[in-house]
Amino acid sequence: MVDTVTTKGIPVSCAPGARQGYWRGVLHRLLRDPGGVFVGAIILFLLVLAVFGPWLIVKDPYQTSMFLRLKPIGTDGFPLGSDELGRDMLSRLILGTRLSLFMGIVPVVFAFFIGGAIGIVAGYAGGKTNTIIMRTVDVFYAFPSVLLAIALSGALGAGIGNALLSLTLVFVPQVARIAESVTAQVRHMDYIDAARATGASAFTIIRVQVLGNVLGPIFVFSTGLISVCMILASGLSFLGLGVRPPEPEWGLMLNTLRTAIYTQPWVAALPGLMIFITSISFNILADRLRTAMAIKE
DSSP states (O other), X not given: OOOEEEETTEEEEOOGGGHHHHHHHXXXXXXXXXXXXXXXXXXXXXXXXXXXXXXXXXXOTTOOOTXXXXXXTTBXXXXXXXXXXXXXXXXXXXXXXXXXXXXXXXXXXXXXXXHHHHHHHHHHHOHHHHHHHHHHHHHHHTSOHHHHHHHHHHHHOSSHHHHHHHHHHHHHHXXXXXXXXXXXXXXXXXXXXXXXXXXXXHHHHIIIIIHHHHHHHHHHHHHHHHHHHHHHHHHHHHTTSSSOTTSOOHXXXXXXXXGGTXXXXXXXXXXXXXXXXXXXXXXXXXXXXHHHHHOOO
C-alpha cells in the first residue's frame, strides 16, 4: 500500500516508485480539463508574445508624436489606439508582455527555490532548528504582502532590480511556510524511518526521499503566487516604485494613461485588461492543477 499525506487538499504520494505514474496521471487529468487547457493556451500564447514580441511588432513602441496622441481603438495604423504620447498601444502591449511576465514570474521562481529550501530544512530538522527558522520567517510573514512590498521598494528605491528583490522577499516566507508544513508531515513516513535505519545522511534522505514528495504541493502553491506577484509588480510600477519610463510595463502604462480615462477610457483600460487576463489565467491554472493532483483514480 502506498502511504499518502495531504497538504492544502493535495495528496502527496510517499512511495518513490509511484511518482512517475502519479505525475503522468496528473498531466492526463489536466489535459482532459477544458478549463485547464483553455487557460494553459492563454498562458502559452502570452509566453510566445514575451519571447517573440520584438519580432512581432510593426511600429516602434518608443516613437512619440503629439499629433497622434490618444487615438481611439480602430484608428488606421493604430488597431488598439495610441497612448498619451502618441505611441502605438498594440506594440507597447506586446512588448510589455515580456517585462510584465518577467516581473511576475522571476520573483516567484526565486522564492520557490529559497523559500522551499528554508522550509524543507526546517520541516525535516524539527525541534529547535524548526522553531528558530520559522519564527524568523513569521516576522516577515506577519506583514501584509502589499505593505511589505511597498515598504521594501520604497527603502531600496525604484528600478527593476530592486522591485524583483522586494517581491522575492515578500514571497519567500509564504513558500517557506508551505514547504515546512509538507515536509513536517513527510518526515514521519515509514520509508523515511527506513532510510534513516540504513544509515543514510540527512542530505541524502532529503534529496532522494523528501524532495520528490514535497515539490508538487510547493510548485502548485507557487504557481498561484504568480498572479499575486503580477498584481503587486504592476502596483509598484503604478506607484513609481518599479519599472521606470519609458519601458512598456502594464502597470506603468496604467499610471501614465490614468489622465486619459475620461477621453479614451477603452484605450486607458487595455493594460489593466492584460493584467487581469494574465493574473486570472495563472490563478485558474493553479486551481486546476491542484484539483488534478487531489483526484485519486
